[in-house]
Amino acid sequence: MEMGKKHKNMKKTVLITGGAGFIGSHLVRLFVNKYPKYKIINLDSLTYAGNLANLTDVEKSKNYTFIKGDITNEEFIYNLFVKYNFDSVIHLAAESHVDRSITNPMDFIKTNIVGTVNLLNTSKFFWKDKLEDKRFYHISTDEVYGSLGKKGFFTERTAYDPRSPYSASKASSDHLVRAYHHTFGLPIVISNCSNNYGPNQFPEKLIPLMINNILNSKPLPVYGKGENVRDWLYVVDHARAIDKIFHKGKNGNTYNIGGNNEWKNIDLVKTLCGIMDKKLNRKPGTSEKLITYVTDRAGHDLRYAIDSSKLQNELKWEPSLKFDEGFDLTVDWYLNNKVWLENVTSGEYQKYYAKQYIKR
């Protein structure tokens, strides 16, 4: 059966946390458009990375509701469940930037760990023994597996070995989600995804940061020698994988999501420079001159690479785009959405940016 047909006529009330963020907004868009009978409630605290401008195209849809709020507030989440009687939670809300986790780990503990437990507790409280058709889906990262050498891949059986406060907080929340499955029988699934890129990503992350700086002819800060390797996935493909796993993933299971698409940071930056030079009609090599090597990030993991064969084989998912296609789309999106970029780069982000890079 083609994915989704079976579900088009089902009714569900789905809480998506962090739905105004980068990955969340793409997921919200997919669900609101694909499942008109689902009630999608997007809960987001709209801190710096959550941005309702990401969702203007779906904000008037009948099956969509936005609520601003904090997942760590127990009474608030309790009342949200009273009001909407969710049968599904897709939990993306998280502090996600590794550099920020190094500067301020406690925020990550509160949002990522305490917030997750609060959602687990509240789901358990309201679902009680009526667990058929219930699902708690935790969206996580491949960073929980730690760092790889030059060879090998993370599989779902790789032992957790998180290295940064960010990945430690996500590992902790993954463990807690699994613990609630084993201890209380809560129906859960977890997915761990590689690095995402695409439209609407906040420009503190590598790709939009580089695009923004190339655009403004500002230095392109590259950590260390730029030899760290990351596996990149187009965000819409991540949302498609979440859709698959949400509907077809086996209760209690974990799925890795990735695109077999490894890049050394420096190669990726140079490729971006080339694309941008072309699109901005600059002389080839112009943007590469902006590359500035900065002191490496503390505890910078060398390489992430993910084996997503379980997802590909069991649930028949595969990336829809090749990396150069995704790259192209992404650059075009940022070039066509300069207002969005200007809006998110003003204020708080500027201060943060200075602290993170200019002093190095």
Added chain:
Amino acid sequence: MKVLVTGGAGFIGSHTVVELQNNGFDVIIVDNLSNSSEDVIDKISQISGIKPLFEKIDLCDEEKTKEFFNKHFDIKAVIHFAAFKAVGESVENPLKYYKNNILSLVNILQNMNNHQINNFVFSSSCTVYGQPDKLPVNEKESIKTPLSPYGNTKQICEEVLIDTINSQNNLKAISLRYFNPIGAHKSSLIGELPLGIPNNLIPYITQTAIGKRKSLNVFGNDYNTSDGTCIRDYIHVVDLAEAHIAALKRLLEDKIEEKLEVYNLGTGIGYSVMDVINSFKKVSGVDLNYQFAPRRSGDVEKVWADASLAEKKLNWKAKKNLDEMLLSAWKWEKNIKI
């Protein structure tokens, strides 16, 4: 959702803890065990399958209470049962009652304010009505001069609560005025465990029936009632416990219409002492040894509740009748192994 139950090892407290756990709440009990035993905590775990957190603390101890709340900063609501409750003793030793019942409330409210815990359920009593002018008595009935220091502590506590609520932005509370809670959990693992000579009718009846007491004194048979004995509104303790869950949810869901709401909890039916004795005989098969004795000071003649407000607002109604209440109390008495 973590809920503090003070006096959670006591009679009403323990039954409420079980219902809270059945509803998925995480419970922490504070009790000084002055009128209860730690065994009750184990019995609660046997019934619900979940051992509640328990700390033996005297809530009159300001420092200990403060430490407790600092440690358990994630408490979201408090159900406050802890209090001395013997009418006769309160007449003999009023300061013990004023100190314990009022100071513990003050300490709790102070700490709730410090930690921004905003949901409070208070155990009050129909004694605040004294002998009401009209029956059934509803929540609008004026508060009468109390007939005992115990009754007075409940009145003063309600006043402390009103003043505190009026002075704060976020605190909200429900005060539940119990009529006469009796009976025991169907498991017969928890029930009323009076220390020494019971003050209340039902444990006196069951203890007499089982042979712990020689005979039952019925205080007064010359009241202006059909058979001359006092009339009360008896309510099954599990029904009562369920009302606390309804009250707690009303607070958590912000459905309250006033910052302090007051509800009568009773069945709405009054039974005389003789009705109770007859019903007990019917369900237990035991012919009680009893005699009439002079009226006891401080007893009102008759009182029963108009509990329609609780039905309307809390969507709660007592379900168990007098026979069921007495049968459960009798089973419990037979199961007490002390």
